[in-house]
Amino acid sequence: MNEKLLMTPGPTNVPKRVLDSMSQSMMHHRTSEFSCMLSQMSERLKYVFQTSSDVLTFPAAGTGGLEAVIVNLFSPGDRVLLVSIGVFGDRFSKIAQVFGLDVDKLEVPWGMGADPQTIKESLKDSHKAVIVTHNETSTAAANDIKKIAEMLSGEDKLLIVDAVSSLGGLELRMDEWGIDAVVTASQKALMSPPGLAFISLSERAWEKSKESRLPKYYWDFEKARADLNKAKAQNPYTPAVSLIAATNEALAIIQEEGIENAWKRHELMANRIRSGIEKIGLGIFTHRDYLSNTVTAVDVGEKAETVKAMMENEHGIIISGGQGVLKGRIIRIGHMGCIDGEMADRTLKALEDCMNRA
């Protein structure tokens, strides 16, 4: 399709061996061969989610995964505390509202993360769940999920985490930290093509899902889990076979590296990008206490759109602009997935050149 370097918060660059896994002849989804591949991918997903629970796979964008969690766990009128730190928190809130939930939105200023103590203080007895974004790509801020989970331990509330742009890049230990639902997608730190959403629920969340009265068919978790646990693992409806082959291969790469090493590499790359940005003399938009290791937001003022275009047209590097009120004010550099030092340095060098000439 192109030979451009993707330095955006998703889709990210897909390694050659992952791309190649899609160019094999089509496999049928009701064969033993496919079942083996699906089971293998599911086990590898458990490792990346750091959970012993099943991980469900749907042909869908990450947004579909967020919707699926709402319709499987809740009923109209259910009250939830939704912590928004940017565009994707707002989206999750909108989805919950569309499906009739009573949403109390805790809004955190853009560029900040949420204070666990404030979350705890905002909780009402009637809240059934706390819904929070792990990594907010619109502001390049990350929440400290471990501390939030600790603060909520002992409370009878589901903790639901949108980990779409973090899983595989930022430390997340679903079981150990006591998270009840984790949603992610293929095209971010999992360095696979877009088109698959992945979801895992704790036993407590499975129990709560039995009470849900929202209609569901395509997103039905109970059916997806039953099919996954058949003697020959399946998906309820035709799965995106080539994307599963690709993700299975990408997860093998993460396994080979080790998930802790992947987290560490993301931290090193983020530091390299951030110190490079500062050397160029540019400011970082996000508050220093909440810096994300998968994406960096750079204050470039009115040059934002020009620099973004120059980066693509003159250097072959795709970066992102701002979203919402940040449109035209910031650029965002993604550094998630199969990112290495050479890519980081090439991006910084190109950015310096563009800033000098824009």
Next chain:
Amino acid sequence: MNEKLLMTPGPTNVPKRVLDSMSQSMMHHRTSEFSCMLSQMSERLKYVFQTSSDVLTFPAAGTGGLEAVIVNLFSPGDRVLLVSIGVFGDRFSKIAQVFGLDVDKLEVPWGMGADPQTIKESLKDSHKAVIVTHNETSTAAANDIKKIAEMLSGEDKLLIVDAVSSLGGLELRMDEWGIDAVVTASQKALMSPPGLAFISLSERAWEKSKESRLPKYYWDFEKARADLNKAKAQNPYTPAVSLIAATNEALAIIQEEGIENAWKRHELMANRIRSGIEKIGLGIFTHRDYLSNTVTAVDVGEKAETVKAMMENEHGIIISGGQGVLKGRIIRIGHMGCIDGEMADRTLKALEDCMNRA
């Protein structure tokens, strides 16, 4: 993935040039390059749908596309006439019921298609729509959509067609015949990898969609249409970029062949398979008036499962068994997508061998 010949009613064999289009470096979905590709695919889809209306694309299985049509066009309590001729008609009916529609189900004996006159006689004033499957893969029967549409012309009812396993293989002229909603998926006669659902609505259906009170976010057609019609065509949420690249390439192949030629080729292949089956001395399950040109169901009695396994293990040809009450009684041979005479003959020869030895 494998080198087996897929002779199933989907996923089908994907041509090499389609597979190769997925092994290029990942393209970002907010670039001009992607918008061009999306617009090109959308135009090609219009040609295959035979419509001037927009065709929407979702990362989803075909079942997701069926659900999307229900939640966009209806409200709880809406009464519809649903014509079921097999498993997939039953599924569409179940989806409509799950979302609170009042479904009158017209059940046709398995192996038959629906009589247009009977559909007309079953209509009540309160029915808002007639929902019908074009091609039912579970029984290898096809409905005569043209006649059904003619019989309904002048009625103020939406005509909704599940064309998942027919579009590109069986004649379907959405605009000329006056169909209000057509749903299909990538992995059948469109000879692309699974993971994309495509939907087109008539202007009448777009009008009716404004009345729908079912909650929708991921499936929101209005948003999908608005984004597709931006100066730079987009999808609302991250699209399955590599599957779009693949389908765009597959649709180019159909354009080169010409859609009428593709329909004709499917007819010729179906005749070749059916006469071969009869030469082997086997019976065809489906009633002769409703034979599908994309799949054939063969009566093989108790040998069904054995023959299916032998076809795969000894000849490298994947066929399907029966579904529902037909499990263990029939085998199904798909002949949709990039099927040619050599593939048909190879399948027949292998089947004869397996029947002799099973």
